[in-house]
Amino acid sequence: MRCLVTGAAGFIGSTLSERLLNDGHDVVGVDCFVPYYPRVLKDSNLQGPLGHERFQFLEADLNTIFDSDAIPYAGILDGIDVVFHQAAQAGVRASWGADFAIYTHNNILATQKLLEACRKYPDIRVVYASSSSVYGETPKFPMHEDDLPRPVSPYGVSKLAAEHLMRLYFANFGVKTVSLRYFTVYGPRQRPDMAFHRLCASILQGTQYRMFGTGEQTRDFTYVDDIVLANIAAAERGQLGAVYNIGGGSRISMNDVIAKLEGIAGRKGNITYEGRENGDVTHTGADTTSARKELGFTPRVDLNEGLAKELAYIEQVVLPLKLN
Numbered sequence: 001m002r003c004l005v006t007g008a009a010g011f012i013g014s015t016l017s018e019r020l021l022n023d024g025h026d027v028v029g030v031d032c033f034v035p036y037y038p039r040v041l042k043d044s045n046l047q048g049p050l051g052h053e054r055f056q057f058l059e060a061d062l063n064t065i066f067d068s069d070a071i072p073y074a075g076i077l078d079g080i081d082v083v084f085h086q087a088a089q090a091g092v093r094a095s096w097g098a099d100f101a102i103y104t105h106n107n108i109l110a111t112q113k114l115l116e117a118c119r120k121y122p123d124i125r126v127v128y129a130s131s132s133s134v135y136g137e138t139p140k141f142p143m144h145e146d147d148l149p150r151p152v153s154p155y156g157v158s159k160l161a162a163e164h165l166m167r168l169y170f171a172n173f174g175v176k177t178v179s180l181r182y183f184t185v186y187g188p189r190q191r192p193d194m195a196f197h198r199l200c201a202s203i204l205q206g207t208q209y210r211m212f213g214t215g216e217q218t219r220d221f222t223y224v225d226d227i228v229l230a231n232i233a234a235a236e237r238g239q240l241g242a243v244y245n246i247g248g249g250s251r252i253s254m255n256d257v258i259a260k261l262e263g264i265a266g267r268k269g270n271i272t273y274e275g276r277e278n279g280d281v282t283h284t285g286a287d288t289t290s291a292r293k294e295l296g297f298t299p300r301v302d303l304n305e306g307l308a309k310e311l312a313y314i315e316q317v318v319l320p321l322k323l324n
């Protein structure tokens, strides 16, 4: 396959790019390095792919790359079989206030421009990185794709809007879209604003970890390699226009995660509890029946193994960068 990976310098996009290259595919990566977290981490994410002869990287914003006057990028979709659309402004807590404009720009407008461009390429499949945050506080558990989505954060609203665009462009113009709702993704390269990343760094450095809420909130954590495999399966056999939950099946409270990590690291954490943040949901849990049946999705990496790998990454890659 010849693939376009948007958000290729990010946590998931770079891991996906690397896997596609190792599987023998050609990859064009696009990323505009939004300044949400230090670029040095994204440069480090890209080190593997950039050394590969079948990888081409374009530093560009999806909002302009498809414009008719964007000469250097003309024909960027020629010969592409699959677009893995990972680019977005991530982060729930930062999505309130004036910064919502950043979310509409990168998550909604950029997605619409990509889909418009794909209308001219009827054979391209677009696999979209949606999110469990589209659900909000559902009364039913586990969360099923047919539940009424009611996001509780502006970020969730932006991810849901883009998911609707995927469905609309499939229904109206036959653009071959498949959406995957990722449930909290973790593993090496995880974004520095995310809980496991901050927790690993604080345990290793003996610094304070600020827990938002009581720590009893639960998440269905999903290891990044399992997300990558779900993307590849969606490209190969996802039903067009469909939405699939992708959850790792490791639903656990943050307090239990801390205990596990302390065990792996052999050190106690220094945890302070603060008020719950607006936009955070209490529990997430994925019903993955459809993904299992139609994509053959089976999460392979359990939480103990995945946490140990993320801890090693923070120790060996992030802490030597001395970002704090």
Ligand SMILES: NC(=O)c1ccc[n+]([C@@H]2O[C@H](COP(=O)([O-])OP(=O)(O)OC[C@H]3O[C@@H](n4cnc5c(N)ncnc54)[C@H](O)[C@@H]3O)[C@@H](O)[C@H]2O)c1
Pocket (backbone or CB within 6 Å): 006, 007, 008, 009, 010, 011, 012, 013, 030, 031, 032, 033, 034, 036, 042, 060, 061, 062, 063, 085, 086, 087, 088, 089, 090, 105, 106, 110, 129, 130, 131, 132, 159, 181, 182, 183, 184, 185, 186, 191
């Ligand atoms: N990490 C998770 O737990 C999680 C959960 C659910 C959904 N998702 C979704 O998965 C995708 C990847 O998330 P991540 O955690 O790897 O985030 P990330 O921030 O590490 O990666 C996203 C990348 O997209 C790039 N980008 C943003 N806007 C762009 C634009 N307009 N043009 C080009 N590049 C742009 C950013 O520079 C960044 O490198 C996102 O769509 C996110 O919403 C992530």
